[in-house]
Amino acid sequence: xxxxxxxxxxxxxxxxxxxxxxxxxxxxAVLDRYEIKPELRTALEHDDVGAIAPLVxxxxxxxxxxxxxxxxxxxxxxxxxxxxxxxxxx
Amino acid sequence: MASLVGAFAxxxxxxxxxxxxxxxxxHRDKLAGAFDEIGRRLAACRPDLLVxxxxxxxxxxxxxxxxxxxxxxxxxxxxxxxxFMQKVFPRQRLKGHAAFGRHLLDTALAHDFExxxxxxxxxxxxxxxxxxxxxVDAELPIVPVIVNDLEAPMPSxxxxxxxxxxxxxxxESYPEKLRIAxxxxxxxxxxxxxxxxxxxxxxxxHRCIEHFARGEEAPLAAFLTEALPRTGNGAHEIRDWVxxxxxxxxxxxxxxxYFPSPPTLVGAGFASWRL
Numbered sequence: 615x616x617x618x619x620x621x622x623x624x625x626x627x628x629x630x631x632x633x634x635x636x637x638x639x640x641x642x643a644v645l646d647r648y649e650i651k652p653e654l655r656t657a658l659e660h661d662d663v664g665a666i667a668p669l670v671x672x673x674x675x676x677x678x679x680x681x682x683x684x685x686x687x688x689x690x691x692x693x694x695x696x697x698x699x700x701x702x703x704x
Numbered sequence: 705m706a707s708l709v710g711a712f713a714x715x716x717x718x719x720x721x722x723x724x725x726x727x728x729x730x731h732r733d734k735l736a737g738a739f740d741e742i743g744r745r746l747a748a749c750r751p752d753l754l755v756x757x758x759x760x761x762x763x764x765x766x767x768x769x770x771x772x773x774x775x776x777x778x779x780x781x782x783x784x785x786x787x788f789m790q791k792v793f794p795r796q797r798l799k800g801h802a803a804f805g806r807h808l809l810d811t812a813l814a815h816d817f818e819x820x821x822x823x824x825x826x827x828x829x830x831x832x833x834x835x836x837x838x839x840v841d842a843e844l845p846i847v848p849v850i851v852n853d854l855e856a857p858m859p860s861x862x863x864x865x866x867x868x869x870x871x872x873x874x875x876e877s878y879p880e881k882l883r884i885a886x887x888x889x890x891x892x893x894x895x896x897x898x899x900x901x902x903x904x905x906x907x908x909x910h911r912c913i914e915h916f917a918r919g920e921e922a923p924l925a926a927f928l929t930e931a932l933p934r935t936g937n938g939a940h941e942i943r944d945w946v947x948x949x950x951x952x953x954x955x956x957x958x959x960x961x962y963f964p965s966p967p968t969l970v971g972a973g974f975a976s977w978r979l
Contacts, residue, residue, distance in 0.1 A: 616767065625766050629785075671855050672897030672937055673761055689901075696899040 617669035620658070623648045624674040627681050634681050663692040706804075706878035710749035710885035711952035711977035712742050713945045715892065716758075716833040719968040722788040731967055738961040738974040739837035742887075745976050746838060751885040753801050753845045755808075755871065755951075757944040758830040758889040759853035764822065771820035772859045773867065775812070776848035777805030778823040784832040793836040798827055801845035804878055808847065811874035817867070825850065830941075834889050851947070853890060853940040861925045861932075864943045868950020875951075888948035890941025892962070892971035898937055904964040905935045909971040912942060916949055916975065919956035924949070938970065945975070952977035 623644070627634045637644045645655055657665035661682060667675055679689045720735065727735075746754075763785060765771065779802045783795040812819050825848050835846075849871070852858050859867070875884045892912055893905035908931055915924040928946070932939060949957070960974040 618767065621767055625762055628762060667898070671762070671767070673854055674897075676897040676901075677762070693897070693899050693901045 615669065616671075617651075617654060619648050619650050620654055620666065621670045621674060623650065624670055624678040628674070628677045637681070638683075663689065664696050667693070667696065706875050706880060706882040706884050708872060708875050708886065708951065708979060709751055709883040710746055711888075711948045711979065712746060712885070713888040713891070713948055713957075713973065713975045714739060714742050714834040714838065715965075715970050715972045715974070716830050716889050717894065717965075717968045717970040718786065718788055718829050718833075720833050721792050721829060721836070723967065724792060727967055731965065734961070734963060735965065735968070735972060736837065738972065739834070740839075741960050742834070742974055742976070743838035743840070746840070746885055746887075749885050750883055751844065752882045753804055753847060753884045754840065755847045755849060755884060755886045756827075756831050756835070756889065757849045757851060757886065757947045758827075759941055759944065760850045761828050761830055761854065763826045763828040764850065765852075767855065770852060770855060771850070772852050773817075774820040774822055774825070774850040775805055775809050776800060776822050776825040776846075776850070777802055777809055778825070781824060781846065781848060782826040784828050785826050786829055789829050789832055793832045795832075795842065798835075799843065799845045801847050803880070804882065804884070805847045807878050808849075808871065808874040811877060812870060815870055815873070817870060830889055834887060849947070851943050853943050858940055859943060861928045861943065861946055864946040865921050865925060865950040865954075868947040868952075871947065871951040872953065886948050886951050888944035888946075890944050891939060892942065892973040893935050894938030894970040895936025896938050896969070900936055902966070902969055903936050904966065904969070904971045905939065906964055906971065908935045908939060909962060909964075909973065912945075913959055913962060913973070916945065916957050917959065919949075919954050921950065921954050948977060952979055955979070
């Protein structure tokens, strides 16, 4: 199920370098403005890839964790730790 | 009347631009060789205009307004906004072709297709990595056709074939004597931001290539409709190849190169259709 507010946050961060800088400096202040559900806010605060992945487009997820500064190898490793979709392999 | 003079496809992927200078030399040479061959063939076609069929990577559109297909009908378009593109392709503006864009839009509406339109698109890495590596002349006008390849639900493969045929019809009914080429970008298999990220599905890629080479539309559509949900999400960009395929008349293609490219996370494919 897509979460619009988390998706909008990720989209805005991709498009607005000032917002991305503010997010790095004061994540809580930006999250306050997006009215994100408490459990999702916690997931964002903990960089919980597994909790966030089902809620946003996969490309936006990738952009977001680039903005968060997570190295690609770590991002991939966290994704691989999630249960693969049925039928997917490799 | 205008005519179709070439139809091509090439992969893209942000890492191609981001890591071009630091990539292992033999791998970079392999990518460069394939892009160069597309560029050589495109130049040999002497096109007056290039229709580029590509996805939008959340640059123009978002889930609050997400067209299945959008035609760029502006006099010009914006260059790629991604920082990793600006170092390799620092073009702020790309020349459009408003008259043909409008003709394509009118032809679509006259045949019961309802695309979105844009008088000014931002052309992201999906369009501009191939333009950069192929070496497309800055004076060559571009008509972008943006297809939703990123967010379900997406246009069916059957509909993409119909879009390709419609594009050909628009080309052949355009009154000015223009030489028009088509470039589909993206694919082949890749997996981004999902639990299989990094997976290159070579079996899927080879079967795609076999179907495109044979040409027949119905088996191609049946295969892709069945296989796309089972492979990585990046493979949905194959829709752009399907549109180029049908625009070229579905007579099969010549594979210029295919190889899995783990450094760029894509099954790298490059092709030229028979007209």
